[in-house]
Amino acid sequence: MQELDRLVGALVRRKAGGAETDASHGCDGTRRELPSAPVLLTHFVRRCVVVAAAAALAGCGATAPQGTITFSGVVEGTPGIYDVDVNGTHLRRLAVAGSQLAWSPDGSSLAFVRDGGIWTVSPPDATARRVVRGPVYEYSWSPDGSRFAYRGDDFRLLVATRGGAVRRLTGDGRDPVWSPDGTLVAFLTSVAHINDQGEDEYVAVVRPDGTGRQRMQVALATGVAWSPDSRRLTFAAPAEGLRDGSAARLYTTRVDGTDLRVVVPQARFDPQGGDWSPDGARIAYADATGTWVVDSDGGHLHRVSALAFAAWSRDGKWVAVQGARVVEVVPASGGTARRVIDADSIDSVTWRPG
Template sequence: MANDTDPLPGEAFYEYTAVVEIATSPDGERVAFVATESEEAEDERRRSVFVAPTDGSEEPHRLTRASDAGSPAWSPDGSKLAITAAREQDVELAVEPPEDAEAEDENGDGGEGGNGGGDDGPEDQVWVFDLVRGGDARQITDRSEGVTGFDWGPDGERIVVAAPDPTDEEAAYRDRVDDDGPIEIERLQHKVNGSGWTDTVTAYLFVVDVESREATRLDRANDGEMGSRRPLAPAWSPDGDRIAFTAYLGENPDDTMALDLYTIRPDGTGRERLTDAERRLQAPTWSPDGERIAFVGGDPTNWYIPTEVFVADAGSGEDHSVSASLDRTVAWGGGPEWIDDDTLVAVLADEGNSSPVRLDADGDDPAWLAPWQGDDRAIRALDPSADGERAALVVSDPAAADVYALDVDAFDAADDPLDRVTTVNEGLLDEDQVPGFERVTWENGDGIEIEGLVYLPSGFDSDDPDPHPVVASVHGGPMSYDAPAFGFDFPYWTSRGYVVLRTNYRGSTSYGREFSERLRGTRGEKEVDDVVSGVDHLVDRGWVDDSRAFLTGFSYGGITTAATVTSTDRFSAAAAEHGVYDFHAAFGTDDNHNWHEDEFGLPWENPETYREISSLTDVGDVDTPLLVTAGERDWRCPPTQAEQLHVSVKKQGVDSKLVIYRDEHHDIGDPDRAIHRIEELAAWFDDHDPATE
């Protein structure tokens, strides 16, 4: 195997940009988008907001730089853009800028400063850019605990925000904790990954006047819980009479994943519950005529069942699914959007891809769109304009992920109708560093067809007599899926001559309920078979070297990695990243007790089940050199899990290394640590590669 490609250096991650949010202007002529970038000098990943014309005629204009920003939302007339931002320097300045104040720098962020939304910095507030007058953004909210969501009122003069509002006693307790006082918790959900230790502070809705910043709390709109898992998600009706929000107002909200849909008047009266606590509900959005509300709903006790798009009558609450017949889950970021009073569009997960679908609000009669999409690119986000004429979307393939736009009536076009709006990673990769891409299928040990996405070195030749090493990289979830994607990891590996296999194992979504539920109630057998048989399939095709197979996975992928090395020595080396390996010990120390109980029961009632699903039970069978990583403050997959696995493997004389990322949660945030992670994996595999030993 000859590899003449220059390897993509780890330091190139500082140049890597990811588009994570989009918002199309009401007239469809502009799109605001959020891009995550690295600031090398500060060693931070920051979200920045840009605006660009949807016809691609001009380069995007940067609105923010020095602080973390996101959630762009256009005012109804399109003259203003609201965002959330945690801007440290501006918090120290007067909230109300002088009349006709000029921006302090051309990037609109008041100069240097800001901490990227870190744990000890300022909280997210709502800021508004006047795109007609120009100048810097104006701070609209000043909540001590920050805001968790907002929406414009239809008159453009008010916004509704969701924000925690501690009592005096709760605020005093928080101050004591900040001063290193004891943490005292009576709640069941005692911590949430990324948010920290929980308390009893309640989140409320506030109606805020944009000009005066005067806020009115809606006392009856609260869900009794703070943290990103249960956002109120306010949505203001087109006629201004009601605000929809999500909440669970029953007994012990910490012991359920259900959320209901409510509406309330802007003066805080007339709260009405529209659903019946049978779904985990999210992303409510009003029809243009205000008669109906669409939302995403799923089973709160069984996340393997595909989520669906529902439409509810805004008065009676009577609802029905408009996507059930497809047997496909709603893609992350692909929630429903109205294009007229009777029609919606959404992005659904379909056989290892994310694709747009048109939905009839009156019944379950969906139609797939975008025949021009192909099977090598995915629609990551979709947002139509308020007039239903134009739409922006994020399209990802192995070479790039960018913002595009099209006329809504061109979704059915045979030829590609997209206008490219951004080229955010232009110049990141040399031409010969862009991975090739193939979809492959094979039969697993049970005779079931499994699909995998394969990223190939540039110039890959299947007839090459010298096959490539392979990295089997396992996705998390497990209720997730791999679709064609542009990311940093894939070209990093392929530019070094590796083939990368991403297996959509049993339990993955996008292939229907039956396929996803095959994993329910089990761990460490079916998905292991699917991954291992996928590597065997690539060996049989002559693409990869049988003796140079490596394995890694993050989160549930880490769980699968550990389970795999307890059952086979198929791999030369493996890396289990941020996983759970003893489910009994994890119960109550992670933040997933509801999920574990719903799937496996309680550990003291079903101890044998918890033993069977834990890779530590069979850790004595591990012969594979194992790298184990964790975040020091990961409360989804606690670092103690990684410690247990490392010590257990090392005790047997098997080569093992433990890497703990200080102050990191479940995901790795700082660029230098992201670079360390990928380089550590590469070094581990290289050190245990039979071809280099």
């Protein structure tokens, strides 16, 4: 009974002269209303309060992160590509090695780079198959999972089918990213200075057949990413007059280059681009101080972790972050991180769709 009284006392604030409603916080940081209780609680009422409190705490499970985290690294001395439930259980080895992990949009096949080419594996079948010979430096799945856009030798951008057929996309570029609706490929392209040595990089877009190429107007861009509705792009570029990368801005723009908006006017150090949440409401990016989340209109900028950004959860409520030997997930609104796994080393990390 003393333990029961102690629990009730922690949940209900007593006021002289009557009852009050006390609000507690769930595990996701949201406020939950707990039932009212009089100052003098009968045994029956105390039991009701405890049952209600247990129900409130049980609601935490509904907001817990779901799915699996996929990463490349070394676990207990064994290198490989691994899949692990986000709660840290059921560790599975999918392939012997690889980098630049990316799940197909439907979550059925995992692509990765190994020996200069693109390989895929489709769990539970653990047989890895080489689908693009390469050389491949960066790549992106098409939304229907049938093709890859990638950078080959001499900064040529190419498109390859999973059957191996390859054709040219554009003559110069890197970091291709397919739009979610499949109509465009965004990439970074270098433009030489007219009256000076050197060159700057800009964001550009092109249709998958190689036509309709268009370049944005902000120089020294990095980290291009699409909004989920394919209407806008985000990228980072140095703040005005700071070409040394000591500070940068995070931008969004329409696909045609109009409506350029500064989302983060003064990012700390050089941000590594951004990645939109699945609902398009927020953007996560990494800089030298950790992972930050900001509303897509520029509001509510906050740091969620000192570790580097890795991926969004599919519901947009959680962010996966990584260190040299650890993977964690943290609420996108801020809060306590949950450890997924400790390893000898961690390289590429992604969140499996589905």
